[in-house]
Amino acid sequence: xxxxxxxxxxxxxxxxxxxxxxxxxxxxxxxxxxxxxxxxxxxxxxxxxxxxxxxxxxxxxxxxxxxxxxxxxxxxxxxxxxxxxxxxxxxxxxxxxxxxxxxxxxxxxxxxxxxxxxxxxxxxxxxxxxxxxxxxxxxxxxxxxxxxxxxxxxxxxxxxxxxxxxxxxxxxxxxxxxxxxxxxxxxxxxxxxxxxxxxxxxxxxxxxxxxxxxxxxxxxxxxxxxxxxxxxxxxxxxxxxxxxxxxxxxxxxxxxxxxxxxxxxxxxxxxxxxxxxxxxxxxxxxxxxxxxxxxxxxxxxxxxxxxxxxxxxxxxxxxxxxxxxxxxxxxxxxxxxxxxxxxxxxxxxxxxxxxxxxxxxxxxxxxxxxxxxxxxxxxxxxxxxxxxxxxxxxxxxxxxxxxxxxxxxxxxxxxxxxxxxxxxxxxxxxxxxxxxxxxxxxxx
Numbered sequence: 001x002x003x004x005x006x007x008x009x010x011x012x013x014x015x016x017x018x019x020x021x022x023x024x025x026x027x028x029x030x031x032x033x034x035x036x037x038x039x040x041x042x043x044x045x046x047x048x049x050x051x052x053x054x055x056x057x058x059x060x061x062x063x064x065x066x067x068x069x070x071x072x073x074x075x076x077x078x079x080x081x082x083x084x085x086x087x088x089x090x091x092x093x094x095x096x097x098x099x100x101x102x103x104x105x106x107x108x109x110x111x112x113x114x115x116x117x118x119x120x121x122x123x124x125x126x127x128x129x130x131x132x133x134x135x136x137x138x139x140x141x142x143x144x145x146x147x148x149x150x151x152x153x154x155x156x157x158x159x160x161x162x163x164x165x166x167x168x169x170x171x172x173x174x175x176x177x178x179x180x181x182x183x184x185x186x187x188x189x190x191x192x193x194x195x196x197x198x199x200x201x202x203x204x205x206x207x208x209x210x211x212x213x214x215x216x217x218x219x220x221x222x223x224x225x226x227x228x229x230x231x232x233x234x235x236x237x238x239x240x241x242x243x244x245x246x247x248x249x250x251x252x253x254x255x256x257x258x259x260x261x262x263x264x265x266x267x268x269x270x271x272x273x274x275x276x277x278x279x280x281x282x283x284x285x286x287x288x289x290x291x292x293x294x295x296x297x298x299x300x301x302x303x304x305x306x307x308x309x310x311x312x313x314x315x316x317x318x319x320x321x322x323x324x325x326x327x328x329x330x331x332x333x334x335x336x337x338x339x340x341x342x343x344x345x346x347x348x349x350x351x352x353x354x355x356x357x358x359x360x361x362x363x364x365x366x367x368x369x370x371x372x373x374x375x376x377x378x379x380x381x382x383x384x385x386x387x388x389x390x391x392x393x394x395x396x397x398x399x400x401x402x403x404x405x406x407x408x409x410x411x412x413x414x415x416x417x418x419x420x421x422x423x424x425x426x427x428x429x430x431x432x433x434x435x436x437x438x439x440x441x442x443x444x
Contacts, residue, residue, distance in 0.1 A: 013180050020172045024165050047133050049148020052076055053085045054137030057095050065095050065139055076148055082127060085146025088112060089139070104130060104145060111143040190214035194223065207234060303441055304342055307335030307368045313349040314366055317357075324357050326364060333369040338438035344414045345438075349375065351407040352434045361431060371420075371440040378431040387424040411436075 056073045060066045067073075077083050084098025086108040100108065117132035132145045194210050201208050209227045212220055307330075314330050321328045349366070352375040356364045361378030368374075382390060393409040411434075415422045420438045427433045 009181050009184050012184060013176055016176045016180060017173055020176070021169060024169055024172075046149040047131055049076055049080075049083075049085070049146065050131070050133035050135040050144040051137075052148070053087055053097075053144050053146065054135035054139075054142050056137070057087060057142065058138045065089075065093050067095055067097055080148055080150075083146075083148060085144055085148070086111065087142040087144045087146075089142050095142075098146075101128060101130075103128065108145060111145055114145075115143060117145075190216075191219065198226075201230070301339060302341060303337050304340040304345060304438075305335055305337060306345070306371070306373055306438065307332045309342060309345055310335075310349060310366045310368050310373060313346050313353065317350065317353050320354075321357060321364065326357050326362055328353070328364045329366065331365060331367045333367065335368045336370045337441040338371050338418075339441060340418050340438055344417070348411050348414050348436065349373065351411055355407055355434075356432075371438045373436040373438075375434045375436075376427050376431060378427065378429060381426060381430060381432050382424050390424060391422070 052070070052072045056068050056070045057065055058068055082099070084100050085096070086100060086104070087095045088108070088111040090112070092112065094108065096108070111132070114132050115134050117130075119128070119130040119132075121128040129150065130145060130147050132143065135142055135144055190211075190213065194215065197208070197210050209230060210223050212223050212227075215223060310332070311330050314328050318328065353364060353366070356375055356377035356379070359377075359379055363378050365376040366373070367376065391408045391412040411422055415436060415438075418438055420436065422437075423435050425433050425435055
């Protein structure tokens with residue numbers, strides 16, 4: 001992952017969890033507000049007073065029920081000025097204390113038919129609040145109707161809602177952590193295919209476009225924009241290539257005329273000096289045309305004998321080698337058959353031998369060993385840091401060096417088309433070895 005890039009899965013998970021938490025909190029606030037408002041005051045009687053009342057009732061020696069002023073009962077009287085209750089057991093015996101509201105006096109006679117109730121008041125000071133509970137004490141079990149301590153319903157509702165919210169939020173978090181990566185992975189599965197297609201796009205695969213199938217609708221504009229950019233790049237490249245081809249073709253005729261005029265000159269010194277420059281122009285035009293031809297030819301599939309091609313090229317260049325005072329030697333260690341285009345391979349060897357003649361020492365060795373061809377010279381060599389860049393177009397080791405810097409680039413392109421590779425290494429006795437490796441033809 002590139003520096004600064006963020007994971008879509010992590011962003012979605014974090015935002016969904018934040019969203020879930022916010023929604024639950026908002027729902028909790030609305031729910032609590034609704035309950036409190038629906039409760040019209042939100043105040044209830046604490047059921048603990050029923051236990052206090054039952055524990056304060058005992059049976060006297062004469063068998064009658066009696067209310068004792070226990071510490072808990074005394075404390076309840078002090079905290080609730082209008083404290084009252086009616087307690088009735090299963091025998092119908094009744095114990096009362098405090099001033100019983102008129103509305104509850106008749107109800108006290110029917111406590112044997114009730115066991116639980118919460119009676120709420122509508123307005124402050126909530127003097128008509130009451131509850132009915134069953135409680136046990138020293139004198140047995142009683143049904144108690146009365147009013148004791150008050151407590152707010154808001155706190156209870158808020159506590160219970162928060163207690164319920166925690167497992168819900170935990171469940172949502174687990175579902176989000178599990179489901180979000182699966183959803184993202186399935187939704188963006190097509191992007192992996194597009195990424196693989198984009199990785200394979202290069203200068204030799206012009207015209208290729210990214211597939212818009214099986215991708216999210218939101219990503220389709222991006223794919224369309226990339227395809228549009230590739231289309232414009234292809235069109236620009238084609239215009240550039242047509243210009244180079246047209247320029248190279250247009251240069252051939254003037255160069256040929258200029259060569260003829262120089263050769264017809266009586267001044268041999270001027271003819272020799274200008275002849276070299278014109279020859280460079282002619283070579284440059286041919287190399288430009290060769291570069292264009294390489295991109296248009298079909299993948300090479302002929303069976304080629306590297307040893308035969310090496311001897312033929314050496315024989316063709318022998319006059320040039322001799323004219324420059326150089327020696328050339330072909331060493332055939334056992335050539336094998338390879339897949340290739342004979343004219344293109346001849347052009348590669350010609351460029352390498354001419355480079356060795358122009359920039360090397362006095363001796364050039366062409367060594368063939370299986371699918372490998374090496375062109376060795378005893379010149380000054382190529383610096384280590386330049387051994388990759390020498391194959392770039394228009395690259396020259398020295399600014400004043402002759403040549404256009406296209407020969408080695410042409411060599412690399414031809415080798416790429418053949419599925420092989422080229423590299424520059426040090427010669428054992430000094431100088432440079434240009435090593436070509438082709439794809440050998442499988443032996444039957």
